[in-house]
Amino acid sequence: MRAQPTTGVASSLASWLGLAFCLTILLIHSTTLRSGAETETKGSPRFLAASSTGWVEGESRWVSLPWLATEGIQDFRVTALSTAPGVRVTYQQETLDHAAPQFGPDLGANEVDVTMLQVSTTTATPESWELEVSASWEYRGRRHEGATVIKVTTISAVTENPLQPLIDDATVTASGDGTDNWVDLAYLGLADLTTNVEVSVEGDLPVQYTSKLFSSLDHGDELVRGEIDSARIWFDPNRLGAGSHELTVTLQYTIDASTAVQVVSHPLLITVE
Amino acid sequence: MRSLRNRVAIGILVALPFAACSSDPATTTPAAEDSPPSTDLALTDDSDLLLIDEPPATTLAVDGPLIRFEAMWVCELQRRTFTTPDAVDQALEEALDEAGLKQADYETFRARVNVEQELRDSILFAYQETCVLR
Secondary structure (H helix, E strand, C coil): CHHHHHHHHHHHHHHHHHHHHHHHHHHHHHHHHHHHHHHHHCCCCCCCCCCCCEECCCCCCEEEEEEEECCCEEEEEEEEEEECCEEECCCCCCCCCCEEEECCCECCCCEEEEEEEECCCCCCCCCCEEEEEEEEEEECCCEEEEEEEEEEEEEEECCCCCEEEEEEEEECCCCCCCHHHHEEEEEEEECCEEEEEEEECCCCCCCCCCCCCCCCCCCCEEECCEEEEEEEEEHHHHHHCCEEEEEEEEEEECCCCCCCCEEEEEEEEEECC | CCCCHHHHHHHHHHHHHHHHHHHCHHHCCCCCCCCCCCCCEEECCCCCCCCCCCCCCCHHHEEEEEHHHHHHHHHHHHHHHHCCCHHHHHEEEEHHHHCCCCCCHHHHHHHHCCCCCHHHHHHHHHHHHHCHHH
């Protein structure tokens, strides 16, 4: 009979122990779930190339797509596809059906590497088309994949302008800190060598250049054939006023070894939001 | 009356299903080789995002020229196109010459990149400075 109260206390204690155990397990696992969600990035690499580019019709050239591995990943593969007429994508002989990073298929965290693929177009290729780039990789024993799209503008092979503009419209915003109002004007070089490139906007407009009177290309002042670079111009949305503005951009440059300065212009539509 | 052992056992049995539900398959259960890929992820090309905060200073002191060259080269590669893969190698040789660097040194350096985190961080920082932020 004296054992009864002891059994009762022990029984209650056991119940509390069991409950405490359950709560501890639940707490541990809810924490695991939360931290798992925060750290489960699937090792997604970042695509570092521009989302739009230019291409000369009928050309077959090798392009480099740069990637940043945000985590250590293995067996990184890239394929590309376009359903546009006349567009064909091929890979290097070593891999045949995909492109691999130049310095091996495994990438360490924060490693930047490029994948090369050959893109061929014909005269049947439309002026505007898309190249869908798919990537797959292994991260922590599982295979993952992702995709992105590059918008391509086909340039006529018979154009006489050796510096082909790839941007003809842009939007700037009246709100914010103004950093969004730098417009990247991208150009594709069609001559063997275009040098001394200066970009400006015609008229007395509220713009700012990277130099005093003009903007140079971001990466040096010359372009070789097939190279793309941008000149940045800052537009003041408050002084331009809301709505769309049809502007004219002036390009100055010299071709190959010539010292003669050539001047051409192209339209640019700036919309202030 | 249930025994002490039974009460604890019941507690454990109640907790186990919760534990089983919250296991993370990506980290605890490696998939078979032929398992289907996970859900598509959007790859980003948002160059406005900061890639890395600051470089490790130790590597820069030793490998500075090669780190800066690698950052510049990747930046240049993505802006150019080439007629053949050999043309890429030729352009690399020319760029190395122009920078006063030797091909053999570059190859040794590049082989270290995959195994040295500090080197990767330094290259990424230089790439960000020269190619992304400008």
